Structure formats: C-alpha cells, structure tokens
Amino acid sequence: MPAGGDSSESSVVIDHERIKDLASMYELFSRVPSSVNHLRDALSERIKIDGRALVKDQENNVAPPAAFVKGILAMRERFHAVVTDAMKGEKKAQKRMKESFEDFLNADARAANCLAVYLSDKDVFEAYYKNHLAKRLLGNKSGSEEAERAMVSLLKAECGYQFTSKLEGMFNDMRISKETAEKYRSHKKSLNNTVSNDSRDAENGGKPVDVEVSVLTTGYWPSQNVAPCILPPAVKAAMDRFQKYYLNTYTGRKLSWQTSTGSAEIRATFHPQKGSSKPRRHDLSVTTYQMCILVLFNTRDTLTLKQIRDETNIPEEELRRHLVSLCTPKHRILRKGSKGKGISGDDDTFTYNADYTSKMTRVKVPMVSMRDASSASSGGAKGAGSASAAGGASKSAGLVDGSASVPLSVEEDRRHLLEAAIVRIMKARKVLNHNDLVAEVTRQLSGRFVPPPQFVKKRVESLIEREYLERDEADRRVYRYMA
Helix, strand or coil: CCCCCCHHHCCCCCCHHHHHHHHHHHHHHCCCHHHHHHHHHHHHHHHHHHHHHHHHHHHCCCCCHHHHHHHHHHHHHHHHHHHHHHCCCCHHHHHHHHHHHHHHHCCCHHHHHHHHHCCCCHHHHHHHHHHHHHHHHHCCCCCCHHHHHHHHHHHHHHHCHHHHHHHHHHHHHHHHHHHHHHHHHHHHHHHCCCCCCCHHHHHHCCCCCCCCCCCCCCCCCCCCCCCCCCCCHHHHHHHHHHHHHHHHHCCCCCCCCCCCCCEEEEEEEECCCCCCCCCEEEEEEEEHHHHHHHHHHHCCCEEEHHHHHHHHCCCHHHHHHHHHHCECCCCECEEECCCCCCCCCCCCEEEECCCCCCCCCEEECCCCCHHHHHHHCCCCCCCHHHHHHHHHHHHHHCCCCCCCCCCHHHHHHHHHHHHHHHHHHHHHHCEEEHHHHHHHHHHHHCCCCCCCHHHHHHHHHHHHHCCCEEECCCCCCEEEECC
C-alpha cells in the first residue's frame, strides 16, 4: 500500500490480487502501533479520491447515474475486503472507511439523487432509510437537521409525496415533541415540587426523576412490536406523571411506551481510589435496558441471568446483548461469572464491579452488535425459551416468502399495496384477463417496487378466496370484479 508524500498525488494500490501483500504490510506495521495510522490515512485518502472521481463524472455527465450506483457498490466491496481481510477487521479502520465514504457522498446532492432514483425497489430503500433516520433523530446523532430535510426534499422531488410523507411526519413529530417538552418543563416549574410525594421516588433520594419524552405518531415510525420491560419504580413514577399531564392536555389520545428505545443518564458510585476516602463517581450514558439492569444492583451485588430476566422482562436476545455490553474489557461495569465472551446459561452470575475505573467522568457505554452478542452467547436458554429466541431472530431478520433481500415489514406493506391496486383496477375495469392485470398492476406500482408475476398471482388467489374477485366460467384466465 504505497503512498506518496503529497496527499494529492498519493496512490494506494488496492485490489483483490494484493490482499495478502497488504495483510503482510499491516502485520509489519502493527509491531509499532502508531505507524498503523499511516495505513489508515492512505486507505482514507484512496477512498476519497476514488469517490470524488465518481462524483466528478456525474458533474461532467461523463457516466450515467446507474454507473455511479454500481461504482459505489464496487468500491464498497473492494475496500470492505481490504479492511476485513488485510487489516483483520480493525475497528479504527472500519470507522475511517465509513467516514471517508460519508465525506464524498454527503459533499454533493447528486450522490443522494442517483442512489434514490435508480433503485427499482424504492420501498426497501425507504424502509432502511427510515430506520436509520429514526435512530439519528431519536438519538440526537444527526449532524444537521437542515441536511436531513434537504435529503427528504430530494427524495420527494424524484419519488413523489407518498414516498416521503412518513419521513416528513417524523420531522413533524420531533418538532412537536420539543414543544411538548418545553410546556411540560414549565408545568413542573409551576408546581414547584422539588421533593416528590410519590413513595416510588424514594430510591432516587426522594427527588423526582427528570424525563424527556418523544411522542411519536404510530404510522410514521418503524414499528416496534416489543412488550414494555419492567422499569425502576422512580422512572415509572416520572412516566406516570408525564402521561397524566399529556392526556389531560390532549384529549382522545393514547400513549404506548416503547421501552426498547431511549437512553438514560445514571450517576454511579464506585470505591475510592487508593489513598483517598472520597468515592469515585461516573455519569454513565446507557440505554433504557441497561439502566433497568444496573438499577437492580443498588440492592444486591450479584444476580443470575434468570433473576435479571424475571425482574426486568427484557427480551432474551436483547438481555444477553445488553449484559455482554456491560461486561466488555473497556467498560466492565459488571463482572461475569463464567469464562469467555459468552453467557453460559440461566445460572451465570453478574456482579457489580466496584473497582471499575475510567479517565472520563461522563462515560458512554457502547453496545455490542447483535451478531457479536449471538456469537458470544454460545449457551442458550433451556427448552421453549431457546426456541422462542431463535424464532425472534429469524423474524427480526425480516425475510419472508423465500425472499433473501426484502425485510418482513416491507413485504407486508407490499401485500397490502398490491391487493389495493388489484381491487382498484378491477373495480374500474370490471373484467380483465390475467396478463393485462399483471401489466397494469406493474405499471401502477413501479414507482415503489416491481412485483414479480408470481407474487401478483398469489395475491389474486387470496382475493378470490375472500370473494373480491371471481374467475370467468368460460375462461379461467379472466377475472371478474365482485361488487
């Protein structure tokens, strides 16, 4: 991976034939850790140069937009192989690669335009984009709300209002939530209650927990069909107070709490350092599930996996993932009883680590990926619990009807869209043969996705069973609309 001294003339030779050479170079540089930065810098520079060249071709109309999309995918595959195989999947290299792609993709609106317009399955793109947008908005991770809105405006111009109506609704919900939060803060100040009368606040020193709630419209956001977990009493009391205020202010509405999302700030106390009598304090930034787990250790030093599961009601896979995240070498707030990365079973113990230390006063505890948690947890729950967890995994992957690329939620939406289009067409035409129906349905839905003929046939059969349509007695390939 040679690189010239001048960044404008740097040349990084990266291809599949030289992965072994790059791996050997990485191995050599790793002996002096600081020197690996030169390899990461060269990798980043090469990605930016290649990416800007693709964008420049778009500016000069040298290549069609479809070639830009293919070029991006080819680049992603090529550099992913370098980071995974040559640099052993190093986290810092992965981060630099991600940042480098973001650098040139976000520098010009043409990139977003090409990526959105030349995808045939726009509903799949919308589902993934909506999921990522939701995480950015709810986690306050968006670099610029103006840039986010500009992206949605581009999608609206190219794909139509229907495509972006839910995305725009998400922005509207966040705006209204901020206004509601301000009004609720004013409401609490008017009450002037610094000490709570609710006995549930005793575990928080008698002070009410401060909560900030995002009120979301069900139809706009990615669905979360997860049962609420058991929250600490002080947190539940704060939520009950907000719910009472909200429902009294806005009549005719219903709140369903999504405890699978959200975050919390916890002030944790640890043993004092040697030679000091003052306890060490760290403000831990954690997820809602991690908060529920950690609060249990206020009254006990050690708990088993089964006890934590029973007292929090967190789904099995998420419980294991969050526990593993609290036991990582860098953020070992809990000590796991079993050896290795995995959780051995229901009797595996977790102990509060009073000797935990960090250079930072405020510590953000990162989450391990679901894949890492699954591979680490080689042991599973017994009997039905294990089967339930496995079923949840395949469902969350979202594959249905043999499709290896379409999420379950998108597939369900496609069924409804397709059936609605068929009924709409047949209601207007009254009588139509199969081929003409398939052609008309494909034409009407091509703005969102291209339905395979076999998929159309299945939905037609379903509508016939439900007596929306019937076959012509003289010609079985002709359908009639049933009023």
